[in-house]
Amino acid sequence: MKNKTPTIALIGSGLQLSMCASFLAEKLQYLKPTIVAIQLPPDERESHVSFLFPPFAEPAIPLIRRELSEVGLQKITITTPASPSGFAFNFSPYGVVSDAVTFHHAYQVCRQQEADVPSYDSFLAITPPPSPGVVYLRKNVTHEYRHLAVRRGVTYVPSKDVTVVLSEDEKKIFSVQTSTRQVMTADYFIDCSLGGVVMQHLQKKAVLSEQMIPSWSWDYRFGAFEGGPVESELKLERMMVKRIGRLSCGRAEKTYIFGSPDRLCEYFERPWLANCVAIGSGFAEVPELLVDLDQILARQLVTLSWLLGVSSETTHSARYFNMLSMRDFGEAADMVNLLLRGALDQPLELTESNRRRVELFRSSAGTVKENNALISENAWTGLMHAVGYTPRNTNAVTEAIDSRIIINRTKSLLSR
Amino acid sequence: MIQKLMIVGGGTAGWMTAAAFCHLFQDSALQITLIESEAIGTIGVGEATIPHIRYFNERLGISEHEFMRATNATFKLGIEFADWKQIGHSYIHPFGEMGFPTKHAPFYHYWSRAKRLGASLSADEFSLAAQMARLGRFTYPSKKGSGFLSNFSYAFHLDASKYALFLRGLCERNFRNFTRVEGKIEHVRQDSETGDIIGVTLGDGLTLSADFFIDCSGFRSLLLCQTLGANPIDMSEHLPCNSAIAAPTDETYPNVPYSRATAHAAGWQWRIPLRHRTGNGFVYATDFMSDSEAEQLFDGNLGGEKLADLNLIRFQARRMDTSWRKNCVGIGLSGGFLEPLESTSIHLIQAAILKLAELLPGHKDWRAESEQFNREMADLYEKIRDFLVLHYRVTERADSEFWRYIKNMRLPDSLDQKINLLREAGIVDTYQHGLFLEASWALVYFAQGGETAALHHRTCHLTDRELVEQLKNFRDEIANNARGVAPQSELLDQIHEGTVTEQWPQSAMSLYGVFS
Incomplete structure (x- = not known):
């Protein structure tokens, strides 16, 4: 009993191409696929530092962790003009005090009644097991992934660009041609190139309203090591957001300037269409403030590895993949929207899902529960506190309990 | 903060709600009143339960053995579905995992491949709970063991009317903030400006007021539907039993x-x-x-x-468009009904209680909370509906008009996608917040004869021969363990006679085990 051996053409550059190549080569190994990675010139981000935050623990990510385990990031701090506060991940919000009194509620009681409440992220340290993030140089990681991919049989074909040939009915990709006139046909074309150079022949991109995420440009600098712990920091000032990473090899600073008409929050509504699949940077563009497209790409790869090559029909697989991809993109965009709305001088509209989140949080410190969430409930609560939203109250059960009990139990979490 | 909470109706939903809220608010000034009439009968939903009820009881501090004695309970390890795939066929949907996953893939991928190779292996043979059930044995999930010894759970068969009485006794005995009122509601009073419910008038003329109401009046949905105008969303197109x-x-x-x-x-x-x-x-x-x-x-x-x-x-398979409307929440049959094929009635009550307890704000503007509650309840109902319809749809039966109707009826879009994804790619579109997760979807789908075009390559670290051999060994190991367990009646006799130590495993809000 055997599956058909698929041919897969990957189109992209840098880290995302190599992540994709090595991951699929490993996960599809029993299909014995032919994987060709058409390597476009590196885009400018490849010299950058990236940050890996703890909630994104998909199989692709431990690979990076393992290779960079010496660079543990224990704490992520967000500083905003509105509220110096923290950002926490990965501990269960439930049952801290009693049923129906979640950590979010208990923390709110502490904030209402105590002057010296530790920041939300202080509670990260009690997370069992500790869940450090990492800061890494993309170039180094790209090299490691490429090495793995080649070892697993992926063929790399460098090309300055690609020419896309559509099928006669123009509904799918027939072939791609490299700058050296090599023609590639494949069962699947997986496009992780910046902007989706292959997918854009099959569909136009949709754009998220600038009223929700304004257009932006960015600047990147890498300087000498300044000392101090390995950590990353996000600074929000007027129309600027600075993402700063301190590594033992240097200090990376990426500055986003919003309102500058350079880049838009764009995406393909059907990232899997016919025989083409757009992932990561090939799928969407979103300011990488808290969620990197690498993380979305990693989750897309996990899903894809369950779907590729298992059946000749792909209608429902594509629908499933598109639904999950759009959900992740929506969450990533929501997080940027919420962060910017609290930080920028320019008034922004909340997305519909953020409206629900904010209303519930402001009313009674509640959290919206989503299925298969990219971003944890704790992360949303941390962000709410960070950007300055204050709940009016908590829930009735919390109010019915002596606040001293709640405060003592919550604080005792820190001393454990 | 609300000062007076009124629960209308005293069936299973009413008394579970009363017990939970009395417990949660026992040290507060909240006054809780339950109105019921002995002249109005109760449906007595849920003689069969799912493991989540243990979590509910545990939170109320109820002794499991005392509860079992009071409700004439027996253990339940799952449900046997007979004649669903075809007449003469049966399988058990256990409370637990089917096998256990390897680092490569969930178990059902291995099973599905072995079946295509012609191996005669039933899906439910890879669950200790199902094997024990078939043999009439019962033991608790093991705390020490791993894999199949611990990845199952259990629930109870119980006398629902006795459960309601048991909870009534708990409320009346233990909580000073609780009052039970006997009477039939003749009139519901509303605020003329806001439309909020402000109180009720009973048949004997007694008027009672409150600032928050929980409607447990059953199918009548006296407050939520009849008074506040919540609209039932009919699901009978997909679940035609009525x-x-x-x-x-x-x-x-x-x-x-x-x-x-x-x-x-x-x-x-x-x-x-x-x-x-x-x-x-x-x-x-x-x-x-x-x-x-x-x-x-x-x-x-x-x-x-x-x-x-x-x-x-x-009855009619339905849910209300809004289970929380103004200052009233419908819990139990007043909020919706799905046939008890998978014993979900008490769970829907419990889920609504826990969601309400978490969301009910400390002030009286609950627009955001009610919106969230209604979204979550709608999601829960629709996921359970899809799972129930799965049983009817994935079958070889076409021996009557009913089964032919089911075969040809349009499926809900969400279920259509799930079934087609299983057929096409062999995977379950799973979720975190929901009752029936990947293991249940896979087991029912495959046990009822569902097919998949997919052959999952991730299982190919084993050759065909190795795969079949290992699965047969695994099945035999589970069967041997099941045979080593004592008959259920031994433990039941000891519990009902009160001659056994009061020990049982911790509870969890999960079908699939208590220690995970």
């Missing part, structure tokens, strides 16, 4: 730790073995079977003498 006849019989099955749901020509029949009697019911669609036909078939299928007259219940 009637049930029920009657207890005198026989007992001391070594049957599972419920049985037997499909028939226009629905299905349940058998729930309690300690002192057996609960029976016959669910059918009147578009395809008359009441008299149903009664005749039901009578012919009973295993003992009837202990009461037949109870005819008319």
